[in-house]
Amino acid sequence: MSERLGIVVSGSLTKGMEVKLDSSASIEDMAVGRFVTIEGAKRRFFGMISEVSLGMTDQRLALTPPDVADPFIAEVLAGTSTFGTLHVSPTLVIGGDAASLLEGPQPVKTVPSHFSVVNLASERDVELVFGSEDAKRFFIGNPLDMETKLCLDLEEFVKRSNGIFGKSGTGKTFLTRILLIGMLQKSQAVNLVFDMHNEYGWEGSSEKGTKVKGLKQLFPSRVAVFTLDEENSRHRQVITDFAVKIGYDEIEPADISLLRQTLNLTEQATEAVYRLRQRFGKDWLSQTLETREPEETRTLLDELDIHESTFQNLRRGLATIQRLPFIEPKPPTNAVKAILEHLDRGTNVVLEFGRYRDITAYILVANMLSRRIYAQYQERMEKAMAEDTTRPTPLVITIEEAHKFLNPEVASQTIFSTIAREMRKYNVTLLVIDQRPSGIDSEVMSQMGTKITCLLDNERDIDSVLAGVSGRNELKSVLSKLAAKRQALVFGHAVPMPVAFQPREYGSAESYRGFTASGKTGTKEDIEKLWE
Amino acid sequence: MAEKERVGEVIEASTTTLTAQCYELYEIPPLGSLVKTGDSSAELYAIVYNAATTSLEPGRRPIARGKDETSEEAIYRSSPQLAKLLRSEFGAVVVGHKEGDRLYHHLPPQPARIHSFVYQCPPAEVREFGQSFDFLNILLNAGLPVPAEELVSAALRQMSRAHKDPRAFLVAAGKELAILLSGNLNQLKAILGRIKQ
Ligand SMILES: Nc1ncnc2c1ncn2[C@@H]1O[C@H](COP(=O)(O)OP(=O)(O)OP(=O)(O)O)[C@@H](O)[C@H]1O
Ligand SMILES: [Mg+2]
Numbered sequence: 151m152s153e154r155l156g157i158v159v160s161g162s163l164t165k166g167m168e169v170k171l172d173s174s175a176s177i178e179d180m181a182v183g184r185f186v187t188i189e190g191a192k193r194r195f196f197g198m199i200s201e202v203s204l205g206m207t208d209q210r211l212a213l214t215p216p217d218v219a220d221p222f223i224a225e226v227l228a229g230t231s232t233f234g235t236l237h238v239s240p241t242l243v244i245g246g247d248a249a250s251l252l253e254g255p256q257p258v259k260t261v262p263s264h265f266s267v268v269n270l271a272s273e274r275d276v277e278l279v280f281g282s283e284d285a286k287r288f289f290i291g292n293p294l295d296m297e298t299k300l301c302l303d304l305e306e307f308v309k310r311s312n313g314i315f316g317k318s319g320t321g322k323t324f325l326t327r328i329l330l331i332g333m334l335q336k337s338q339a340v341n342l343v344f345d346m347h348n349e350y351g352w353e354g355s356s357e358k359g360t361k362v363k364g365l366k367q368l369f370p371s372r373v374a375v376f377t378l379d380e381e382n383s384r385h386r387q388v389i390t391d392f393a394v395k396i397g398y399d400e401i402e403p404a405d406i407s408l409l410r411q412t413l414n415l416t417e418q419a420t421e422a423v424y425r426l427r428q429r430f431g432k433d434w435l436s437q438t439l440e441t442r443e444p445e446e447t448r449t450l451l452d453e454l455d456i457h458e459s460t461f462q463n464l465r466r467g468l469a470t471i472q473r474l475p476f477i478e479p480k481p482p483t484n485a486v487k488a489i490l491e492h493l494d495r496g497t498n499v500v501l502e503f504g505r506y507r508d509i510t511a512y513i514l515v516a517n518m519l520s521r522r523i524y525a526q527y528q529e530r531m532e533k534a535m536a537e538d539t540t541r542p543t544p545l546v547i548t549i550e551e552a553h554k555f556l557n558p559e560v561a562s563q564t565i566f567s568t569i570a571r572e573m574r575k576y577n578v579t580l581l582v583i584d585q586r587p588s589g590i591d592s593e594v595m596s597q598m599g600t601k602i603t604c605l606l607d608n609e610r611d612i613d614s615v616l617a618g619v620s621g622r623n624e625l626k627s628v629l630s631k632l633a634a635k636r637q638a639l640v641f642g643h644a645v646p647m648p649v650a651f652q653p654r655e656y657g658s659a660e661s662y663r664g665f666t667a668s669g670k671t672g673t674k675e676d677i678e679k680l681w682e
Numbered sequence: 683m684a685e686k687e688r689v690g691e692v693i694e695a696s697t698t699t700l701t702a703q704c705y706e707l708y709e710i711p712p713l714g715s716l717v718k719t720g721d722s723s724a725e726l727y728a729i730v731y732n733a734a735t736t737s738l739e740p741g742r743r744p745i746a747r748g749k750d751e752t753s754e755e756a757i758y759r760s761s762p763q764l765a766k767l768l769r770s771e772f773g774a775v776v777v778g779h780k781e782g783d784r785l786y787h788h789l790p791p792q793p794a795r796i797h798s799f800v801y802q803c804p805p806a807e808v809r810e811f812g813q814s815f816d817f818l819n820i821l822l823n824a825g826l827p828v829p830a831e832e833l834v835s836a837a838l839r840q841m842s843r844a845h846k847d848p849r850a851f852l853v854a855a856g857k858e859l860a861i862l863l864s865g866n867l868n869q870l871k872a873i874l875g876r877i878k879q
């Protein structure tokens with residue numbers, strides 16, 4: 151049954167409760183992050199241990215320590231003259247008042263009375279708070295040291311932009327796969343994943359060198375793999391649905407501004423792009439790259455007031471783009487149209503980059519495609535609202551290395567900061583994955599609904615992830631004590647309170663069975679194929 | 683009532699203490715032991731805090747007699763009247779009472795009556811009484827001529843003998859003392875030193 155820990159002796163709503171540990175409970179068994187319930191006179195409170203400390207009634211004991219070598223004396227003093235204290239932050243009311251009985255856990259507005267008994271939370275209590283799996287809730291892992299399932303309300307999750315953070319090798323990619331499956335199964339949203347390292351669509355690998363299945367292997371009828379590098383995909387024996395080519399005329403000046411650093415462009419060069427765009431219209435890129443007579447070039451530059459060296463700097467940069475094999479003057483297919491057709495059918499799209507894993511290609515393609523897809527969504531959404539017709543399927547766009555798009559310097563030029571800031575006005579939200587959250591514009595960070603973070607060891611990264619969260623200091627100590635792999639802290643919109651957890655295992659046959667079985671949408675056929 | 687061992691008779695009583703004279707010379711209940719007096723309608727519990735053996739007649743002090751004897755016993759053997767000239771008494775501090783079946787760990791409404799019999803409590807009754815440590819507070823604050831740490835530790839040692847697990851009993855009592863004496867560390871240490879197992 152419930153394991154009694156002690157009693158509340160003091161505290162406040164803002165600072166949390168001081169709990170004097172019973173002498174029968176050993177201080178060394180207490181761990182920061184464990185859940186407790188406090189049995190108030192009228193309400194039951196739910197909270198987390200955030201600090202463990204030692205106290206004594208008489209400071210003279212510290213000066214002349216009693217003969218604790220004598221087990222009798224040690225036993226007598228434990229819990230009386232010397233005692234343990236816990237600091238507990240109550241965050242929810244889970245019973246007792248009408249609202250919490252009818253509507254589930256409620257945020258706390260008061261504190262338990264003096265000497266209320268504090269118990270270790272039972273599995274049932276934890277389940278009450280974090281819910282069990284249902285039509286909207288998806289099992290993402292287990293709270294640390296507990297058997298109970300931690301479930302995330304994915305319908306709520308996709309309503310806002312979200313972030314997954316953690317330093318390299320902590321499990322961001324694995325966690326993202328789990329969440330993508332969750333969204334595929336439990337939310338109405340479709341996903342568009344810009345898959346820089348080819349690990350989400352068809353197949354990825356683990357650090358141990360074994361292969362892990364991607365989304366399409368698990369849910370073939372619900373996922374389409376698009377590729378920028380057909381040859382590479384074929385080589386990896388990936389069944390692709392579409393080869394993406396990008397036309398010169400699809401590239402806009404804003405895309406170039408974004409690439410200023412990676413292309414080594416001067417500020418003047420990025421400004422010149424806008425003038426060239428104005429002069430040549432959609433055809434500006436080929437026109438800029440065209441070889442002209444020196445005389446002709448001079449006239450053009452004079453006309454546009456562009457310096458010769460600026461122009462050369464720009465041409466060098468643009469040549470880098472031109473050399474990308476998936477960039478063509480006039481491609482026969484329209485990638486944006488194809489992506490939208492898939493999304494409209496409820497098919498999730500993973501765009502893999504093949505060999506083009508350098509950041510230039512990634513930023514260019516992700517930003518360009520997202521911008522145009524977002525424009526379509528915007529248009530359709532406005533139309534749907536005006537005419538009261540069906541709205542486009544909610545869309546979640548997943549990007550990696552998010553700080554390259556969302557750092558304060560370029561954020562304003564990318565479509566992504568617009569999406570993050572407008573929340574889901576146009577039914578589009580982001581899932582950003584990053585190992586350097588401090589590089590992301592703080593305003594964008596503050597717009598994220600739910601954040602899931604694996605271990606971070608850089609102080610600035612920790613601060614940026616936890617900025618604006620209540621109970622920051624407590625969370626900081628929990629975050630810094632996460633294991634280096636496969637442990638994470640989740641907080642924000644989609645969970646009733648912050649919780650450290652171990653993500654579900656991903657990669658074994660057993661785990662795939664779990665993922666495909668729990669889905670309401672995984673067709674029988676899908677599952678059959680999996681075991682062939 | 684074979685189980686109850688009658689040890690004496692009350693000869694002086696107040697609200698907080700009583701003095702009893704033993705029926706047999708030197709047959710004094712041990713320091714710290716639990717005794718009771720009164721009838722079944724109102725019983726009164728007390729803890730022995732002091733004892734003395736003196737001459738029956740005040741003013742007539744006994745004199746040394748053993749110069750030519752070989753042992754102490756021989757003195758008594760050669761002067762059998764001695765046992766009649768001396769008496770043993772003990773003082774006990776009242777720590778609770780019983781009305782009907784209910785046990786109270788605080789002072790009774792009335793003091794003991796003179797000539798009421800005093801019994802040594804049997805182990806079962808000691809255990810029952812020892813379920814509450816409220817008596818410790820009375821002992822610590824009684825202001826008796828014996829040092830409180832001596833009396834408290836003697837009482838606890840005595841009581842622990844009636845328990846199956848004397849150590850567990852003493853630890854529990856020790857914890858109670860640690861709380862009562864949180865402002866008096868030296869006294870706490872003194873008592874714990876005297877009861878440690
Ligand atoms: N849920 C999980 N199930 C099984 N193994 C996991 C899980 N999470 C992490 N791992 C292990 O940890 C390793 C690193 O995880 P992952 O590749 O997701 O890290 P990452 O944070 O994406 O790293 P990087 O920043 O380098 O991309 C995996 O290869 C795998 O072995
Ligand atoms: Mg990764």
